[in-house]
Amino acid sequence: MARFLAWADLHNEFWGKLPGIPETCLDVDALLLGGDINTKGRHLDDALLLWHELQRPVILVRGNHEFYKSVMPDLLAEEQIRLAEMNAAGADIRILDGGSTIVGDTRIVGATLWTDLDLYPGMFRPAREVVQASMNDFSQIRSKQGKHLSIDDWLEFHWKDRDAIHNELLKPFDGKTMVMTHHIAVRDMIHPLREVGAPERYVSNAGFASDIWWQFSKFDITAWFSGHSHDNRSAVKRNDFGETRFLSNSRGYPKEGCDFDPSFIIDTHMDHDLEYCGYPEKS
Ligand SMILES: [Fe+2]
């Protein structure tokens, strides 16, 4: 069996303080961090602090904010060195970047994901323009020295991550499978209040989510954990294997008032028709 404490969007670059791990959650098998943990490489420092507290694997995907105020390849190179040092010293911090890791009998496949800008049929071009004009990622992230992140970089990263997750899921695995991404994978996770009015008004949602169940419904995925929108919704999709639970649990920004649950547990061995611990169904 495997039980995971699952947090996303800790945004410690704003809070300056990590949530405490509730005593009732100290027996989990691992901590999942769904991205936007901190900036300038400090996500690793936070992961190390949490590893010290929990003494169990800390498994994370990077969000878009991990790259803020950094040059992407420089951040990744430094991250690789520091991660190796931390783990050589006894920590167990695992970063998923299109690969998978195993805890108990559960495989976790993960990557940042980004989005395909194709959330609403026929709206790709407006989505591309609106997302490029409205999201801070393009001014805050440098994809290489002297070059800001572009919308083409964004799409390239999305397809690379999406293909990697798909290819990883194609590998046979005798156990439960979970997916963790920072960006959202199904439209059902967009809050209805974010889809009020004409599509032109809310096409920016394509910067938060893609709708890729059609591609991934052929897999037996117990749960898909994501962050990014800070909306903390859940959704269920059904296929021949039963159900896939789409879940989120973001702390968000200070004063944003997110419905963050520091005790949010994903248990991959609960029967599909039973309630997960944490949030009740909202859709
Ligand atoms: Fe976030």
Ligand SMILES: [Fe+2]
């Ligand atoms: Fe984000």
